[in-house]
Amino acid sequence: MIKITSAIAGVATAILATSAFAGAHGDTTLGQVQAKGFVQCGVSQGLPGFSNADDAGNWAGIDVDLCRAVAAAVFGDASKVKFTPLSAKQRFTALSSGEIDILSRNTTWTMTRDTQLGLNFAGVNYYDGQGMMVPAGLGAKSALELDGANICTNTGTTTELNITDYFRANNMSFNLVAYEKADEVVAAYDAGRCDVYTTDRSGLAAQRTKLTSPDAHVVLPEIISKEPLGPVVRQGDDNWFNIVRWSLNAMINAEELGITAANAASMANDNNPSVKRLLGTEGNFGEELGLSNDWAMNIVTQVGNYGESYERHVGLNTPIKLARGVNNLWSQGGILYAAPIR
Amino acid sequence: MLGSIVFGLWWIVENTVTNLATQNKSVGFGFLSQSAGFQISTTLGTWLFDYEAGSSTYLDVYYIGIVNTFVVAFFGIFAATALGFTLGIMRLSQNFVLRAFSTAYIEITRNVPLLLQLFFWYFAVLRSLPNRRGKIEIFEGAAGINITGLYLPAPIPAEGFSATMIALAIAIAITMGINRFARIRQHETGKPFPVFWVGTGVLVLIPLAVFLVTGSPLSWEFPEFRETGPILRRGYQDGMGMLIIPEMMSVWLALTLYTAAFIAEIVRAGILAVNKGQTEAALSLGLKQGKVLQLVIIPQAMRIIIPPLTSQYLNLTKNSSLAVAIAYPELVSVFAGTALNQVGKEIEMIFMMMSVYLTFSIVTALFMNWFNSKVKLVER
Numbered sequence: 016m017i018k019i020t021s022a023i024a025g026v027a028t029a030i031l032a033t034s035a036f037a038g039a040h041g042d043t044t045l046g047q048v049q050a051k052g053f054v055q056c057g058v059s060q061g062l063p064g065f066s067n068a069d070d071a072g073n074w075a076g077i078d079v080d081l082c083r084a085v086a087a088a089v090f091g092d093a094s095k096v097k098f099t100p101l102s103a104k105q106r107f108t109a110l111s112s113g114e115i116d117i118l119s120r121n122t123t124w125t126m127t128r129d130t131q132l133g134l135n136f137a138g139v140n141y142y143d144g145q146g147m148m149v150p151a152g153l154g155a156k157s158a159l160e161l162d163g164a165n166i167c168t169n170t171g172t173t174t175e176l177n178i179t180d181y182f183r184a185n186n187m188s189f190n191l192v193a194y195e196k197a198d199e200v201v202a203a204y205d206a207g208r209c210d211v212y213t214t215d216r217s218g219l220a221a222q223r224t225k226l227t228s229p230d231a232h233v234v235l236p237e238i239i240s241k242e243p244l245g246p247v248v249r250q251g252d253d254n255w256f257n258i259v260r261w262s263l264n265a266m267i268n269a270e271e272l273g274i275t276a277a278n279a280a281s282m283a284n285d286n287n288p289s290v291k292r293l294l295g296t297e298g299n300f301g302e303e304l305g306l307s308n309d310w311a312m313n314i315v316t317q318v319g320n321y322g323e324s325y326e327r328h329v330g331l332n333t334p335i336k337l338a339r340g341v342n343n344l345w346s347q348g349g350i351l352y353a354a355p356i357r
Numbered sequence: 358m359l360g361s362i363v364f365g366l367w368w369i370v371e372n373t374v375t376n377l378a379t380q381n382k383s384v385g386f387g388f389l390s391q392s393a394g395f396q397i398s399t400t401l402g403t404w405l406f407d408y409e410a411g412s413s414t415y416l417d418v419y420y421i422g423i424v425n426t427f428v429v430a431f432f433g434i435f436a437a438t439a440l441g442f443t444l445g446i447m448r449l450s451q452n453f454v455l456r457a458f459s460t461a462y463i464e465i466t467r468n469v470p471l472l473l474q475l476f477f478w479y480f481a482v483l484r485s486l487p488n489r490r491g492k493i494e495i496f497e498g499a500a501g502i503n504i505t506g507l508y509l510p511a512p513i514p515a516e517g518f519s520a521t522m523i524a525l526a527i528a529i530a531i532t533m534g535i536n537r538f539a540r541i542r543q544h545e546t547g548k549p550f551p552v553f554w555v556g557t558g559v560l561v562l563i564p565l566a567v568f569l570v571t572g573s574p575l576s577w578e579f580p581e582f583r584e585t586g587p588i589l590r591r592g593y594q595d596g597m598g599m600l601i602i603p604e605m606m607s608v609w610l611a612l613t614l615y616t617a618a619f620i621a622e623i624v625r626a627g628i629l630a631v632n633k634g635q636t637e638a639a640l641s642l643g644l645k646q647g648k649v650l651q652l653v654i655i656p657q658a659m660r661i662i663i664p665p666l667t668s669q670y671l672n673l674t675k676n677s678s679l680a681v682a683i684a685y686p687e688l689v690s691v692f693a694g695t696a697l698n699q700v701g702k703e704i705e706m707i708f709m710m711m712s713v714y715l716t717f718s719i720v721t722a723l724f725m726n727w728f729n730s731k732v733k734l735v736e737r
């Protein structure tokens with residue numbers, strides 16, 4: 016008995032202490048990151064294309080690339096990142112307690128998260144929307160036929176809220192079965208526990224590859240929500256927020272300016288002042304972030320521009336096969352639009 | 358000493374509040390009255406609190422979590438105790454097959470992590486059941502099972518049913534009285550009294566009589582199964598009868614089977630600790646094997662068994678939080694998980710969650726202490 020009480024007391028103190036210590040010594044996040052020598056990045060527990068570890072434990076995906084970009088900007092070395100796999104349910108606590116420096120885990124930017132949860136979204140690296148997948152044998156052509164369905168999804172997500180809203184708005188009944196980890200959702204759906212699997216459409220595309228027979232399932236046409244996914248930081252450190260935001264902007268601007276990993280070094284002396292500012296041969300934009308002026312040069316040469324990262328991890332030549340669609344540059348018919356570096 | 362503790366606490370609280378403020382997060386319990394916008398799967402909790410996404414509050418979610426945790430813990434403790442005692446006694450049996458089975462069971466179960474067992478049972482349950490459009494009937498028209506759960510008739514009490522409940526309470530009181538009387542009589546005269554049969558009779562007959570006299574004020578709502586109509590509408594119908602979801606069955610099963618192995622070892626150790634002479638003496642008095650166990654060995658073993666048994670009960674309760682992995686909406690999953698993610702009040706919510714476990718622990722410990730003092734061997 017005594018043991019349990021003191022164990023609980025211990026946990027309580029530990030929790031209080033973590034939140035009490037996070038940033039207690041007025042240190043900036045950048046200062047702490049530089050002191051420990053790497054960026055601690057919160058990612059998913061395995062979502063192919065976004066953040067996924069191979070058998071050797073190497074992480075890859077567009078969310079992972081964002082963290083690598085920040086490491087390249089801060090240290091000039093994209094490999095100075097450590098990854099913390101987090102379930103949807105754990106992610107915000109991990110961020111606000113200071114366990115991670117950035118959360119880059121297919122996380123939707125919503126007003127509650129931006130205000131009540133004390134977070135800051137540094138931008139959007141994938142514009143998504145929630146979709147539904149059903150076994151083809153069910154014969155459903157539209158989500159509006161799903162009255163009475165059993166639906167599987169993840170806990171602690173926007174997904175849970177959207178699906179509830181959608182069914183209520185359409186006066187349909189349903190049963191929600193919410194698992195902590197995506198792998199269990201897939202396994203339970205595969206075993207027939209649910210008629211429907213719902214999550215972000217990109218997630219459906221990625222998770223589908225894990226089903227026993229991916230082709231025996233169809234994604235319904237309805238997109239029931241807006242899911243702008245992006246990197247997140249804690250509130251209260253504007254400089255760190257700027258570093259993350261501009262690392263993402265640098266990748267998008269680089270694509271727009273035609274700068275790639277291969278040509279960045281030779282383009283540094285281009286005539287275009289926008290290119291020069293980005294690559295650090297003109298102005299002192301890096302120093303204004305508290306970094307060196309070749310910050311973005313390092314991002315592009317070591318990680319690539321946004322388009323390169325996209326095609327490498329989720330594009331049509333990958334198993335995920337997601338067309339650029341709205342995630343194309345604004346100049347190419349998409350809605351990707353980064354503020355200029357000037 | 359006290360001063361530094363107080364200062365330490367003050368420092369932690371002060372720092373926490375300051376740091377939350379830097380992150381622009383507020384402190385307080387106001388969120389509890391906000392409405393929760395997510396669906397929770399049908400369980401005892403959602404039924405008791407009439408949960409409806411969008412109008413129920415986070416406080417309701419908290420209560421639902423508590424109820425659901427309590428239900429698996431309660432039934433888990435119950436079943437694990439029964440199974441654990443059986444296995445523990447089997448382990449000491451003269452019969453080789455029983456002994457070998459029990460030993461193998463205990464060794465395997467104790468050495469596989471509980472989470473793995475949870476997944477094993479969950480997916481074993483899921484995969485062995487017919488799909489949603491099918492069913493295995495247990496009682497024609499009244500009870501059946503498929504992958505969405507076990508469907509049973511639900512009792513619907515009508516007006517006047519409370520009389521039966523009152524009668525039941527009275528019957529329980531009477532049985533306790535009889536029990537006491539029998540003990541005193543046996544102590545004084547040595548004559549045994551058939552407490553079990555008389556007690557059962559009282560417990561069944563009195564409430565039954567009242568129930569019949571008041572005009573049987575209880576009806577049953579049967580599960581409804583449809584085989585025609587739109588494909589998604591086929592199968593068992595929502596809200597008809599009582600539903601036990603497969604997540605709940607698996608959590609209960611896994612917790613029971615796992616904890617039973619530990620209880621079995623405790624029981625075995627307890628029995629072995631009783632002096633061999635006790636058995637021999639009892640046998641030589643002419644008591645039968647079963648009676649020796651019941652009247653001589655177990656009562657003496659209990660004082661050794663109860664303290665570690667209590668910690669197994671507490672373990673089981675805490676282990677029920679693993680259920681989040683398989684979507685059973687207990688406290689950690691639904692309140693410290695889903696709800697926490699929506700409102701972000703880590704400190705308040707974790708505190709509320711811990712208070713529940715702490716209360717469970719204290720109540721269990723107090724009960725077991727009381728029980729221990731009841732059964733404790735009174736040394737004369």
Ligand SMILES: N[C@@H](CCC(=O)N[C@@H](CS)C(=O)NCC(=O)O)C(=O)O
Pocket residue numbers: 058059060061062101102103121122123169171172173174195196197198214215218219222242244
């Ligand atoms: N974008 C949504 C959902 C994010 C989410 O957790 N999606 C699941 C399903 S695609 C996932 O990433 N799971 C991977 C994991 O559990 O690690 C949110 O921010 O709430």
